[in-house]
Amino acid sequence: MLGFGAERLRADMNRLLALLFHQGVLDEQYLELQQLQDESSPNFVSEVINIYFHESEKLLRNLRGLLLDREFSDYKKMGIHLNQFMGSSSSIGAKRVRNLCIAFRAASEQSNRAGCLRALELLEYEYCYLKNKLHELFQIEQQRNLAATVRYPQAQHHLNNP
Template identity: 25%
Template sequence: MAGTTPLTEQLNNFVLSLREQGILDYHFDEMKELESQTPCLVIEALTMFLRDADAAIADLFRLLGAPLINYPKVTEIAYQLKGSSASIGGCQMADACCVLRNASVAFNKDGCFTGFDMVRREYLQLQENLNHILQSSSRARPNQFFCDGRVYLVFQFDPSSAYILISQQCGGD
């Protein structure tokens, strides 16, 4: 790939391997293409997805552990999680969310447990790979990333939560 750094090429190859494994689909590529018009789109979208998915999975765990399952709420969260995972290209996780949602709509408690296990398993795999993408992106631009013509200095990247902590904004208004 002409004009790319070795780290960028490694990242592109990693994303390609995720596509080949079926972990990511074309939606990730579409999001990446939009980054030329909206800098930092991928970093922001992945970080927001991981944060929101963590909260949704915690809510599902709580709901499914209750003595009386609130099936409409499980259905709602599974539907939202399916949409957000599909929008960033997490097709296997989106499929698992469909299994959970279908079981919830059918008021199938065992099916909900099975579906939730699938969602959690797919999320852990997706989370690990998205964290790798975020880490690789930050390594490609050490200690900084660029957004809207501004340079943001990154003092900490927490791979366990996938949050980029921004300590200082330099330049631009």
């Protein structure tokens, strides 16, 4: 049985996950990802998410670079980056990020530079929110795993009899 601290941390994790689902930040794909984690790969979810973060930051830099180039006109290249971002966001259950990619792609298909800049700002904001919340979730999970392994020694009763 888990210790009190581990149970409290599990409840904190569940509350945070429930909030993220309620806000539409995550969808059921995230739960499917969690089901792939077991004792043989206890860090599976955090490893997949960290790869997602690494790739997403490259894609965001590329998108920003394209849009800030005064000579920019390659909306097709932007669409390729957005499709990659959409696909990876879908695969981890990042629902709001995926939906913003869809809106961003619509603006890029219309060659709407101002719309793309607005969409990029929203996407960057939403991505940062997702990243912060998932880091928070992983920190709680790490604390819970530590708390679950801590064993407290039995209290020893010493009589102060001489």
